[in-house]
Amino acid sequence: MEFGSIEREIHVDASPETVFAVVTSPEHIREWWGGAETDLTPTPGTVSSVGWGDHVEPLTVVDVDAPRLFSFRWVFDGAGDGPSLLVTFELAPSGAGTLLRMTETGFREKGWEIATLEAAYADHVEGWDRFVPAIAQYAAGLVSTP
Numbered sequence: 001m002e003f004g005s006i007e008r009e010i011h012v013d014a015s016p017e018t019v020f021a022v023v024t025s026p027e028h029i030r031e032w033w034g035g036a037e038t039d040l041t042p043t044p045g046t047v048s049s050v051g052w053g054d055h056v057e058p059l060t061v062v063d064v065d066a067p068r069l070f071s072f073r074w075v076f077d078g079a080g081d082g083p084s085l086l087v088t089f090e091l092a093p094s095g096a097g098t099l100l101r102m103t104e105t106g107f108r109e110k111g112w113e114i115a116t117l118e119a120a121y122a123d124h125v126e127g128w129d130r131f132v133p134a135i136a137q138y139a140a141g142l143v144s145t146p
Contacts, residue, residue: 003121005105008132012098014139016091019098020067022139023089032134042070050074060084067091075110075120083110085124098139102132 012019022028024042029050038050038059046061059074071088085106092099107121 003107003117005103005107006121006125006128007101007103008128009099009101010132010136011094012100012136012139014097014143016067016093016098018142019091019100019135019139020070022135022142024064024066024070028138032138033131040072042066062086063088073106075106077110085110100132100135102128104128 014022022032024040026038026040029038029040030036033050034052036050036052038048040046040048040050040059040061042061042064044061044064047058048061049056049058051057057074058076059072062071062073064070068091069089071086073084073086076082076084083106085104088103088105090101090103092101104124107117107124110117110120112120
C-alpha cells in the first residue's frame with residue numbers, strides 16, 4: 001500500500017450550505033463524528049482541538065471558502081507543530097444536493113515507522129468509512145426534519 005491519502009466521495013441530500021455547517025459547527029460535528037467535542041471556529045489560522053473523552057487532538061483550520069471548502073491540520077507531532085495530517089472537505093452542488101469529497105493526506109510525511117504508519121492509516125480509513133456516510137445521513141436528516 002502507498003499510505004499517501006484517504007479519499008471518500010458521497011452524495012448528500014442537502015445543500016452545500018447545510019453540509020458546510022455540518023462539517024464546521026461544533027454542535028453538528030459531535031453528531032456525526034462519534035460524539036467529538038470541539039470549540040472549532042471555521043476561520044483560517046484558528047487553533048482548536050477535537051476530543052473523544054481522554055483522547056484530544058489539537059487542530060488548526062487551514063482554509064475556509066464557505067460553502068465550498070473547509071480544511072484543517074491535525075495529528076501533529078509535538079504540541080501543535082511539525083508534520084501533521086491535512087483533512088479537506090470539498091463541496092459542490094449536485095442536483096438538489098451536494099457532492100462531498102473528503103481527502104486526508106500527510107501520512108508518509110509523518111516519518112512514522114512502518115508499523116505505526118500502517119496502524120494509523122488503517123485506523124483513519126476505518127474512521128472515515130464510518131464518518132463520511134454519517135455526515136451525509138445527518139445532513140440529510142436536518143433538511144427532512146419538519
